[in-house]
Amino acid sequence: MHIGLHLRLRFGLRRHCWPIERPVMPDNLENRPVTAADLESTKRLLNAVTTVAGLLHSNVGPTELFEPLLADLLALSGSEYGYIAEVLYDVAGDPYLQTRAITDITWDDSTRRLFDEHVVHGEGLQFRNLDSLFGWGLREGGRVVVANDVATDARCVGRPAGHPALTSFLGIPIMAGKELVGQIGVANRSAGYDDDILAYLEPFVVAVGNLISGHRAHRTRQLAELTLRERTSEMNAFLANLQIGTLFVDDDMRILFANQTFCRMFGYKMPPEELAGLPTSMIRAQAERAVSDGEAFGRSIATNYKDNLERVGELIRMADGRLLGRDYATVRLMGGRKAHLWAYSDLTQRAQHDEDGRLTLQHERELRAATEEQNQRLSDIDEMRAHFMATVSHELRTPLTAIAGFAELLLDDQPSSPQQQREFVEIISRNSQRMLEMVESLLLMARLEGGGLGIEIRPTPLAGLVREVMATFAPEAAKKHVELLVSLSDSLAPAMIDPGRMDEVMRNLISNAVKFTPEGGWVSVTTRRWGDCWEIEVADNGIGVPAADIDRLFDRFYRGSNIRPGQHPGSGLGLAIARSIVELHGGSISATSGTLGAVFTVRLSDQSQAAGSADSSTGIGDR
CATH class of the missing domain: 3.30.450.40 (GAF domain)
Incomplete structure (x- = not known):
């Protein structure tokens, strides 16, 4: 190979x-x-x-x-x-x-x-x-x-x-x-x-x-949907045989469900299933004839639609002398649609129906709560899966396309010169490196979330580490005419860190600063000694970070809202990696931004005990 x-x-x-x-x-x-x-x-x-x-x-x-x-x-x-x-x-x-x-x-x-x-x-x-x-x-x-x-x-x-x-x-x-x-x-x-x-x-x-x-998530969703369908079917069967007149109407005033008891109470001759899909205007006349005051009945229905407030125990006097009690509530269906529920009970024999009414409302509330909870759970699963798949697919597809394309050119067409062959292979190499970095970041994310990443603390001269990392980015900064500034503390006290892991943190922060600073700008790194603590500050006068993004800046796969797609390639993993490593050292990392530029501050204490594993909530991101 x-x-x-x-x-x-x-x-x-x-x-x-x-x-x-x-x-x-x-x-x-x-x-x-x-x-x-x-x-x-x-x-x-x-x-x-x-x-x-x-x-x-x-x-x-x-x-x-x-x-x-x-x-x-x-x-x-x-x-x-x-x-x-x-x-x-x-x-x-x-x-x-x-x-x-x-x-x-x-x-x-x-x-x-x-x-x-x-x-x-x-x-x-x-x-x-x-x-x-x-x-x-x-x-x-x-x-x-x-x-x-x-x-x-x-x-x-x-x-x-x-x-x-x-x-x-x-x-x-x-x-x-x-x-x-x-x-x-x-x-x-x-x-x-x-x-x-x-x-x-x-x-x-x-x-x-x-x-x-993904297959497991799909199976979980199918099971949840099956459970929801079964519960809905059970609820429909329960309502159909309930001795309380039940009517469901959607927000467009079309009937979703009516049971036999409702039809009997208001004198509808057609089977209840034939009412489904009809506009309420087609049954209003019969309902107003069945009650003693049709005009007041119509006004109360309109008020329910307008206010959407739950009502319990409204009294409806029927034309034949019966007394009905009416309860009203709104229900959220799957997809966020709203429905209106009316439940009518015959209070002529109130004692008999009181218990049925209580159980119906309790069951309805439980069903509504369970439906809304299930919908939210399914929505969260879909959103997390879609975001992860979209990010990974995009970051892998771009280098894969370039690699496959130039590999086919090398296979199908002989390059015109060794130099052109070298150019093709260098393109394949760069995109292979980009794909490898994405895989490495995902594997590192798995290690951080699984608690498999350890650190080796030892006394380390912080000034030397900063100079080495800054020297690495000097050529890239020179190409953009970005000035690199360094201000190091006079303290000779070593920092108690894992130099290899802290090197990763510094590279992520300085790389982002150079990347997002336009030509003619500057990037500075400052170290300070406060008592038994070290503070490292990376600042720039680049595009900055919108205030609304600060709280999510260290989430995995999150990129600032002011970064145009394709302008600055990146996986959205670097800053979360940096946060995880700093927290393993018992330290903290924060970001601030004004109208221009951003400042990232790392704080490390000599007395902190490094954690044994990364917190499961940390991911892996760059700005």
Whole structure:
């Protein structure tokens, strides 16, 4: 596989998140030309990841969703057998695998019947034996399992007689934050499995993890909608047989529902289901004839519509002498639509109907509260999923398009010169780097949310760290004619920090300052010593931050409202990463902005105890 597009992976059996090194391009592209095989391998991987991204928004079943991905997985890994499985838990809390796609490895009539029943016509196979190769991958929240000599591997137990021979096996956990959501397994790769194939498959595994999470959210929504439909059906049946006249009308004065009791009370001869959809004007005349004072009755209905105030116990005298009690309330339907509910009870035998009226109103209020709560929950799920998918899809699609396009040019057309070939490969490299940075940020977000990111505190000269980071951005600032200013404290006291992690914080802040400062502007970094505390201030006279954005500036994927789309590329992850790292040091980070420019201030105390893990509410963002 091509070294410029290869993700180097260092992994251990007990790791949940895999550190990824940055790609390294050959120093001399003319001496190490890109081969067609390299580009074809990269193109296959990109096509597979693109396929997964396309399925994120599809509405198909598990088989149609995952079967094409299994074929891609086998092709990418050069394996004979494989499966994609979701991790579920039984009533005892023990994990097991539910296959969503699996290679047909049947070897007799018995296994063929089992495969047809559970895979072809069912929900997939269940793997529950933890004393097996795949079982080892479920232990301790997810492990990478590599076995290149299955026949002698002590972990490979419980394989039934007649099972096709396995020469090698690779099991890769699929994580969503700190949660193990699935496992990918492949077997019988002729060259065995190693770090290279793991690194090569990493983008595919991350994409499949997003797909499994999306599929789970879809299942949750379907269950919620089914529950809501069942409760609505139960409510309709309850109202239809209730001995209280019930009428639902929408805000356009059209009837949504009326029951038989309502029709009987007001003398309507047609079945109640035939009233649904009719405008209330078509039943008004009969209603006004049925009451003793039709004009007053009409005015009270109009008042209810206008005021939308809940009314209980209004008295309606009927023309035949009966006395009806009327209750009125507004109800919010799905989609935010408003409906009007009237409930009529015959008070001629009031004692009999009092209890029915109380139960009806209580049930109606509970249904309204449950419906509004459920609607809000579904809306929140949709909004979070749509925002995440839109952000990730956009940030991956742009570099993927460039990489695929120039890869095809190299495959289909011979470059006119080695220089043009180098230019094409450099474009592929830049966009690969951009895509890699996005994946690295997402993986770092998972580590922060899962509490897997630690820091190593040691005395560090803060002045040297600031000078090194500022020197890194000197060329970029010079291109924009942006002046870099440094004001360092005279204090010789070292800062108690993790220099590597604090370097990330400084790079994020200074990078943003240079990026959002126009030509001819300035960026300054100031350090101050206050007692046992250090204060680092990064200021600029750039575009600033709108006051309404300050509170959300450190949220993951959030970008300032004054940033035009496409003007300043970025993932929206840098500032949230910075906040998480500073909080791991027991410090704080804040932002202020006036009409011009922004000021970011980091405060660190020598006495603070670094937290052991990132708070689950932190994400990963840049301004």
